[in-house]
Amino acid sequence: MRGELPVMRAVGRAIVLALVTIGVTATLLALVVAASGHDPSAALRAMLSGSVGSLQIFTSSTLVRAIPLAIAGLAVALAFRGGLLNIGAEGQLLAGAAAAAAATALGVGGAMGRAGVVLALLAGALAGAGWASIAALLRRHFGVLEVISTIMLNFVALHMVSFLVRGPLQEPLRIYPQTAPFADGMRLPLLPGPTRLHWGVVIAVASAAIVWWVLRSTAAGFRVRAMGANPDAARVAGGIDVGRTALRVFLASGALAGIAGAVETTGVTYALYENLSPGYGYSAIAVALLARLHPGVVLLSATLFGALQAGAAAMQRDAGVPSVVVTVVEAGLILLVLVAERVHAGELRVRFIGGARAEPRTS
């Protein structure tokens, strides 16, 4: 009977939703590949074998790419839950990566052995929060739209990294535009087994758990959600200091994105260079939206996007399809989620289901 096994029904619905999402993603991909004049079946096969072809490929390629997507996706989800349109995860991620590299270059934690990497991650979090605080303060004191300011800061961060790797942080021989490789103590350890998966995966899962718990069970989380639902009501009826809450959300969001950057440098690249991020911060927006801003689901959507990006590399290599098609698929997914939300909210009547409204929202 309906409602007797709500957990089973929720699990069933989640599985159906996940399958539908994967199906839609594959369809979108096939369409874009076909439209660009390539063979969709060869592309899909390369995509699958390059992302989930084996356990080793899944952990070393898909999950390794999912880690920065997940942490940056959490950053975006947290900000969006508070109604703050932080489009600047990319810049905050780069700031975090640069700070981790700077901490390494300065030899912080050199005497601490393995614990040094913790300092690098902390530096990343601080730098990400600092970078986000610029947009937060501009919004609070000067009324500057955070959408514009965070995008501008993304470009500034990009040029800043370009300057650092050719200037103060360049490797000692001064040939390549990158930092010297990190010492062993400043690298995130790999997980045991034949894999390149590193401890960042633990950081990602822990971050998701913390964001989920804070949003769901703490007074601070309630303030964030209230502000996101309606800032005026939150201030007038809830007595919430919206300005201060917005600043804190921005700082926390930036810190997460900064950690994503620090994890990427200490766990994967072991150096800072210009094209460190293939737009992780922008993909993070799609990751967060596809997860409908739910911290736990962000881990799943990040895995899907990690698989897409890992598979795209294989697709380019084996089927000659430019990996940039994945950007089209990501954008298509965002648009579909936006439209689905409108249908779900019952504000759009869809004729082919007889004008019936979707179930009322309970969340």
Place this chain on the structure above:
Amino acid sequence: MSATAAFLEATIRTATPLAIAALGETVVERAGVINLSLEGAIIAGAFGALVGAGIAGVGAGFATAALAGVLVGACFAAFAIMLRTDQIITGTALTLLAFGLTGTLYRRYYESGAALSIPTAAPLEIPLLAGIPVMGGALFAQSAMTYLVYVATPVLWWWMYRTHGGLALRAVGESPMAARAAGIAPRRVQIAAILFGGLMGGVSGGTLVLSQAGTFAEGMSAGRGFVAIAIVVLGRWHPLGALLASVLFGGASALQYLFQAMGWPVPYQLFLALPYVLTLVALAGAGQTHARAPAFLGRPVADGGE
């Protein structure tokens, strides 16, 4: 050419695509819509120019550039106005889409190793005026698109403040309900404004390719659409303001030529970052003035008008 003249020339040249995009976005925002897919319209226009000019010359290049921009605008209107999805996120997604599509198509059809040579628009010197010392070359020996800006700015100004169409546009941005009561269809006005904004974005991208770079590069719009949106705020949602703010940004970008000419050793990344930093500073300053955005900016208009 003296360093000053070169600096002024670079200022106007850099300001031209920004001004074209910002004039379009001014109209869009006056209708109460914030269109972040402008960046996507610019890159689509740039790619459209490459295709069109490669087939049938400069004129066709600008036509296909405009068409590509309108297409991006039509997508934005379909989602944000007709389906009433969030304007900011829709605009961001469409920009991603445009980057992905142009990148895919470019690599598929153009990156075959053959050098790209497409016809470009040579600068047009206006007789007599171009001979004015210092300023003449900067203002009157530019591409035809610069002169388009000189013409479009006062025309848009006049249209927005002196015609029924302009009044309808501003009414929709301030109060769609009142506009509806006056017999205006708010969403139709918004869609028309967005299509115009897309067209201007496309032409802006076409200018980058046909009047400046002479070629296409992936991601060559480089945030100009977002800067143009900041310029609209800075220009207080007025065509003349948009033009002046564009020149300011053109100047900031052109500073590197001046510094190079002077031989001052400053890292070039500083100059690349300068326009974006200046945007932030200028926006902070603009926030302190009494300029006010259209009241309904960014809010969806329902069937009933509100």
